[in-house]
Structure formats: C-alpha cells, structure tokens
Amino acid sequence: QQPVQSPQAVILREGEDAxxxxxxxxxxxxxxxxxxxxxxxxxxxMILLKGGEQKGHDKISASFNEKKQQSSLYLTASQLSxxxxxxxxxxxxxxxxxxxxxxxxxxxxxxxx
Amino acid sequence: DGGxxxxxxxxxxxxxxxxxxxxxxxLNHDAMYWYRQDPGQGLRLIYYSQIVNDFxxxxxxxxxxxxxxxxxxxxxxxTSAQKNPTAFYxxxxxGISAYNEQFFGPGTRLxxx
Numbered sequence: 001q002q003p004v005q006s007p008q009a010v011i012l013r014e015g016e017d018a019x020x021x022x023x024x025x026x027x028x029x030x031x032x033x034x035x036x037x038x039x040x041x042x043x044x045x046m047i048l049l050k051g052g053e054q055k056g057h058d059k060i061s062a063s064f065n066e067k068k069q070q071s072s073l074y075l076t077a078s079q080l081s082x083x084x085x086x087x088x089x090x091x092x093x094x095x096x097x098x099x100x101x102x103x104x105x106x107x108x109x110x111x112x113x
Numbered sequence: 114d115g116g117x118x119x120x121x122x123x124x125x126x127x128x129x130x131x132x133x134x135x136x137x138x139x140l141n142h143d144a145m146y147w148y149r150q151d152p153g154q155g156l157r158l159i160y161y162s163q164i165v166n167d168f169x170x171x172x173x174x175x176x177x178x179x180x181x182x183x184x185x186x187x188x189x190x191x192t193s194a195q196k197n198p199t200a201f202y203x204x205x206x207x208g209i210s211a212y213n214e215q216f217f218g219p220g221t222r223l224x225x226x
C-alpha cells in the first residue's frame with residue numbers, strides 16, 4: 001500500500017535537472033509532495049488531485065498520471081537549496097472523513113556546486 | 114503569525130516512563146496528525162483526528178495515546194508499552210479539503226535511555 005519512490009537517491013551538480021517518481025499499487029485521489037531537510041519539518045511543495053487540479057510553488061512542477069497511479073516531481077535548474085529528502089504522500093479517497101496520507105520512503109537529493 | 118508548535122524540541126526519558134509530547138496550532142485547522150520518523154522509514158502515522166473529541170488509529174498506534182479536547186491541541190503520550198520509543202516525532206495539521214496541504218511542526222526528538 002505504501003507508494004514506491006524512485007530513485008532512492010540522486011546527486012546533481014548545480015543547474016542540472018532531476019525527476020523523482022512516486023508509484024502506487026492503489027488508485028489515487030491525490031498526491032502530495034514535500035521536501036525535508038535533516039532535522040527539520042517537511043515543507044509543502046505540491047498537491048495534485050485526480051481530475052487535474054494542482055497547487056504548489058511556481059518553481060516546482062509535477063505531473064499525475066491517474067491511470068498509471070504515478071506522479072513525478074520535476075526539479076529544473078537545481079539550486080543548492082534543493083538538497084534534502086523528497087517525500088510523496090498519497091491520498092486514496094476524496095472522503096471528507098479520511099484525509100490521511102500514505103507516505104513513500106523518500107528520495108534523497110544532494111545538489112553540489 | 115499562524116503556525117504549529119511542538120515542545121520540547123529534545124526530550125530524554127528513562128525507560129518505563131510515560132512521556133507527553135505537546136502539539137498546538139493556531140491555524141484553525143480541523144485535522145491534526147502525529148507521525149513517527151525513523152532513519153530510512155519515512156513518515157509513519159500514529160494517530161490522526163479530524164474533529165474535536167474524535168481520533169483514529171494510524172498504522173503504528175500501539176504504545177501511544179492521544180486526546181483532542183480542544184481544536185488547537187493534540188498531545189501525544191508515549192507510554193511504557195511502546196517497545197522502541199526513541200524517534201523523531203512530527204505533528205501536523207490541515208484543513209479537511211483534499212486540496213489542503215499538511216503543515217508540520219518542528220518536531221520533537223525523543224530519546225529513551
């Protein structure tokens with residue numbers, strides 16, 4: 001039930017691009033993306049909903065393929081500040097009484113000068 | 114400023130003692146969550162609450178208890194029944210729409226000696 005994130009880790013040079021994937025075995029209603037730096041709280045990046053709605057930061061883009069139950073996060077022209085662990089959280093339902101997310105194990109991203 | 118606070122940031126306890134972690138939010142969010150994070154494990158849901166005086170077990174609720182007597186507060190008690198309580202604990206809150214992201218507190222690192 002836990003979504004699978006790939007790759008587990010990636011190392012970039014500043015300015016390079018990266019794609020992080022999140023794949024579920026269950027039908028999804030929503031996908032959330034967060035970034036966490038070591039010892040800190042996760043910070044919200046994007047929400048993608050079934051049907052095409054999305055919300056997030058201008059410099060971050062993501063896609064949600066409902067049929068394949070997959071989401072991808074696109075990091076372009078990476079900056080040093082992009083370093084951290086990226087988590088996807090998946091929501092299985094739009095039911096108002098169930099907003100819990102199931103989280104992947106994370107993708108560690110390091111951006112070097 | 115609106116936000117979510119957790120206290121204390123670091124907590125040390127002797128084995129066999131119960132300990133309560135504080136979580137307070139002034140974002141007027143209906144939903145609140147407790148997560149446990151271990152290295153390489155991602156975020157695992159302990160308990161969540163979508164309304165005052167109601168809460169649901171998450172995936173790893175054994176050895177933990179919560180209360181939700183006020184909308185803004187969701188304390189977590191780690192009991193002596195929790196076999197391996199040393200971990201980083203994160204509290205989060207959100208609105209109840211699928212379009213609402215979760216806001217995380219700074220976390221409490223609990224070490225049981």
